[in-house]
Amino acid sequence: MSKPHVIIIGAGFTGVATAHDLALRGCQVTVVERGDICNGTSGRTHGLLHSGGRYAVKDKESAIECIEENQILRRIVPQVIEPNGGLFIALDDSDLSYAEQFIAGCEECGIPLEELTPQQALTLEPNLNPRLLAAFLIPDATFDPLRLALAFAATARHNGAQFRTYAEVETLLMDGQGNVTGVRILDRAANRHEDLHADMVVNATGAWAGQITAMAGLDAPVHPTPGIMVAYDQRLVQRAVNRLNEPGDGDIVLPQRRMVVVGTTSFTAENVDYIPVTEDQVQLMLERGSELIPAIRNARPRGIYMATRPLVGSGSGRSMARTFKCFDHKETHNIEGLVTITGGKATTMRAMAEKTADVVCAKLGIQTPCTTRETPLLSYRQYYTLSNQEKHYA
Amino acid sequence: MPEQWTLTLRLYRQKANEAPRYDTFTLQVNPDEYVLDAVERVWAFHDRSLCFRHACHHSTCGACGMRVNGVEKLTCITPLRAVTQNGAVLTIEPLRNFPIVSDLVVDMGDLYRKMERVNARAVLPVTEAEIEHPASTWNPEDAQYLRLSDCLECGLCISACPVAATTAAYLGPAPLAAIQDQGMRRHPELLPLADSEDGVWRCHSAFECTAVCPSFVDPARRIMDLRRQVVGAKLRQVFGK
CATH class of the missing domain: 3.10.20.30 (Beta-grasp domain)
Structure with a gap:
């Protein structure tokens, strides 16, 4: 009768997608989140559904993940996506000299690519810098971050997952031999402590993953790496616009509702609960963004914010791969009951969840394969219209 | 500094x-x-x-x-x-x-239930968005491009509405604006909801919703327009056109 119980810590993209995957595979799932859905990095993501073009030269593993997941998310959650493609544009000789590697990288990674003349690009996007020298059309898209997460959460909830928001994990429950058996939470809305027991705990806290593993006495190889985003108050483009060059600061401009958002930068930080905005970075976004879209200089900032990437592995900043890692702490530190998933990016959230659920299911002896590639998601609004009590087991 | x-x-x-x-x-x-x-x-x-x-x-x-x-x-x-x-x-x-x-x-569940009930559009063709581009600047083929609708479903209009304060049954500004966005001609199935006691006629034209809307939806104007559309749709029913 009893299904294995999995607690997922964190209701960002990875947490909600893992909840969806595990609920479909027959687990009893409880998501605990100290704030509300997407209050950390995920909500503040730029909103680019990557085609993989950005990583096609130096980080092909990420690029291939991106193009696969881009196509899957367009199918299963069209309600949150502007599927309008993206442009990579060259503005100087350095950009032009990057074109050859870019074309080869996209071909190698299976990213469809169409070269446009500057005039064709300007017809598609009249606000592009008219001095552009070359342009490539690729299948980028943009999405609403919160609604993307809510659609996964709604579907998970429909399939029986419980969401405990405003529930902060205070400690991991241990069995006396160092193995993890659950979590102690502070329900911040009720001001009450509660112990939740589980067969497996998944740490899906992204840039905060090290704080959870520290509760079990472990380090996590996560490098919180914030960057700035500046939203301007005019929708100057209808599709993603990227600088044709190696990834750098302020080289992506995206449409969001009646805005464009310019991002981003890359620096390291330790405590990422509050990262103040700095004026020099705001100025940098204006300078870099207006190289791509000069009319940004006539727009006004509407929202300015910092988001913290959870990078994994060695190296630093832009040189680090953007792929993800799932750690079974039984294998890394001989601690049973705890799995950490971190790294990655919004575009690869479903794949991160599949990998994590594979690890969890193997440990719990569940044979059911992943079906999230083919499962359309429910309306994001249903996260709010369903409650935890209403269970709809398939 | x-x-x-x-x-x-x-x-x-x-x-x-x-x-x-x-x-x-x-x-x-x-x-x-x-x-x-x-x-x-x-x-x-x-x-x-x-x-x-x-x-x-x-x-x-x-x-x-x-x-x-x-x-x-x-x-x-x-x-x-x-x-x-x-x-x-x-x-x-x-x-x-x-x-x-x-x-x-x-808890904004009630608003989301109402937005679901009226099938509010989350995405729409860029050519149908009421945005700074006049309709004439779009090419017909641009209709293939989609954008997220302006309404953020943030609930500010419901909070500011003096009528919503009197009854939870009132559909309220954002859901009524979402019906207007779809249009009575294309979506006659929404007529009974718009025309109901808790639809367009309960609005007292306080315009508080438009005053607080952070996303240019202008619900009050849309509700006034929806009233015209509802009257037109009912006349069409009477005269069979």
Whole structure:
């Protein structure tokens, strides 16, 4: 009768997608989140559904993940996506000299690519810098971050997952031999402590993953790496616009509702609960963004914010791969009951969840394969219209 | 160094089964930061028990609506400088006309149920968006391109609406605007809902919704237009056209 119980810590993209995957595979799932859905990095993501073009030269593993997941998310959650493609544009000789590697990288990674003349690009996007020298059309898209997460959460909830928001994990429950058996939470809305027991705990806290593993006495190889985003108050483009060059600061401009958002930068930080905005970075976004879209200089900032990437592995900043890692702490530190998933990016959230659920299911002896590639998601609004009590087991 | 203000935040607090109260926090802020940043600073540095909802921090998700000195604001795009001054007290409360979950967080399930009921469009062709581009500047083939609709479903209009305060049955500004967005001619199935006691006729034309809408939806104008559409649709029914 009893299904294995999995607690997922964190209701960002990875947490909600893992909840969806595990609920479909027959687990009893409880998501605990100290704030509300997407209050950390995920909500503040730029909103680019990557085609993989950005990583096609130096980080092909990420690029291939991106193009696969881009196509899957367009199918299963069209309600949150502007599927309008993206442009990579060259503005100087350095950009032009990057074109050859870019074309080869996209071909190698299976990213469809169409070269446009500057005039064709300007017809598609009249606000592009008219001095552009070359342009490539690729299948980028943009999405609403919160609604993307809510659609996964709604579907998970429909399939029986419980969401405990405003529930902060205070400690991991241990069995006396160092193995993890659950979590102690502070329900911040009720001001009450509660112990939740589980067969497996998944740490899906992204840039905060090290704080959870520290509760079990472990380090996590996560490098919180914030960057700035500046939203301007005019929708100057209808599709993603990227600088044709190696990834750098302020080289992506995206449409969001009646805005464009310019991002981003890359620096390291330790405590990422509050990262103040700095004026020099705001100025940098204006300078870099207006190289791509000069009319940004006539727009006004509407929202300015910092988001913290959870990078994994060695190296630093832009040189680090953007792929993800799932750690079974039984294998890394001989601690049973705890799995950490971190790294990655919004575009690869479903794949991160599949990998994590594979690890969890193997440990719990569940044979059911992943079906999230083919499962359309429910309306994001249903996260709010369903409650935890209403269970709809398939 | 950025300009520094000393600001006192007076925050509505309520936990389950406890009486509501106001807590004050005095902090140093950069006046160019947003109201949401100040609230987040309270949580990060002063009181970890504070509950508030936020996600995108740039007015695309609609999660962070609150009342700031009595006025509904999307706090992530409301600069402190625009609503207060150095040394002042800033009162921040949850939205009205929704049940309170905790502190500044309300349960907006009722709004989402209504948005589902009227099939509100989450995405639409760029050519149908009421945006600065006049319709004539689009090419017909641009209709293949989609954009997210302007309505963030943030609940500010419901909180500000004097009629929503009198009955939860009223559809309210955002759902009625979503019916208008679809149009009575293309969606005659929505006529009974729009024409009902709790539809367009309950609106008292206070225009508070339009005054607080952070995303240019202009619900009041849309409700007035929807009334015209409803009358037209009923006339068509009578005269069989």
